[in-house]
Amino acid sequence: MTKSLSSLNSPLSSTKRQLKILNSGPFADGDLETFQQKLEKSNQFPLSPTDLEIFQINVGYMCNQTCSHCHVDAGPDRKEIMSKENLQLCLDIIKKHNLKTVDLTGGAPEMNPHFFWFVEELGKLNIEIIVRSNLTIIEANKKYHILPEFFKQNKVRVISSLPFYTSSRTDKQRGKGVFDKSISALQKLNAVGYGLPSSELTLDLVYNPVGPFLPDDQAALEAEYKKELKQNFDIDFNSLFTITNLPISRFLDYLIASENYEDYMYKLVDAFNPSAVNGVMCKNTLSVDWQGNIYDCDFNQMLQLGVESKTSNHISNFYITELLSRNIVVNQHCFGCTAGAGSSCQGTTI
């Protein structure tokens, strides 16, 4: 089984090393403008939040898969898991500030031992609960077979990665056998009502490119996914979100190893779209890591770029007014969210 960069002690498991790479080469030479310079040119610097609509909690980096492009460097060998105490603190924040959407991610969020308790607690509130499920977890172990029914009971909105509608490209990115297991899991979610045209249970899929290129048109891909998955596997789903791979962690490792790094950065910078900036997720989202630290987004979390606030940077000192008046921390990886039609956890941004 593939190991995480972390357990391999790869130099790229160091976030400092990643940031050094992201700020050298064409950016240091002046051949490419930095993200900050691009924002300044379009009068959008500093970037600041508009509101807090989505509270995204990364409940741990443990995962049953080791995908080649994972920005979290997640895998079975990762032991970082959010404690029940920190989950309780998150719950208190959600209640206190009447937050409307909670987005649970990982790793495989279901592998957090307190996951079922936490979702049931969230289910008691009148809020939208998103679980970013990798699908194969439903097939991984008997104790997870109840997930489709559990999601249904708690009215969870399920968002799942399926890099392509064929096995060869999906397995290449996510591991051998992942496509077949994902199809089986999707059929189980459909069986309890998820993604069906007449149902209120939402099942969205996520596409991210299998190589060093930007996603194609989201609407065109969604139409193809719907046609192919229905025709070949009788699967229904609601929406397809296209997400650009950001040049960090394992995808950065892949870009460097395949000698595609520089070309990819040129592609992202050349495709910078000022009108995609307004919809980026850091403007309405906060991301929390397993230890309770607060970030502008899940990508900043993986680069350990905490929020620009000294007094409100942890769930134990959560001051919403201060957080909403912060400047968002940006770096060259942010070009991934503003290229072409833009990219966020909810797909394109324009």
Add this chain to the structure above:
Amino acid sequence: MDKTYYDPADLRKFGKITDWQEEVGNKFFDWYGEVFKDGHLTAKEKSLIALAVSHAVQCPYCIDAYTEESIKKGYPEGAMMEAVHVAAAIRGGASLVHGVQMMNKAKKLNV
């Protein structure tokens, strides 16, 4: 590194051709963009046609660009190779069909 006529990094500089002739260059890129939009043919179908033509005209830049575009638009490797065979068959056929001209000439010369 050896000097070569083709440098893959030049592909991303394609847009710079407008530096020396802006008006005509911009007209080309506007037209180019229009050509590849959905029409009677989808943008996806056009990407595969472009891949085949890239091989027919043997343009390394175009081959790089439309290999990526075809993958991006979801064509499997088999479909892409079939498109290359179509280009090759037309090129091969274009040579061979001149065999008729050769035969005509030979007959005229009473061979």
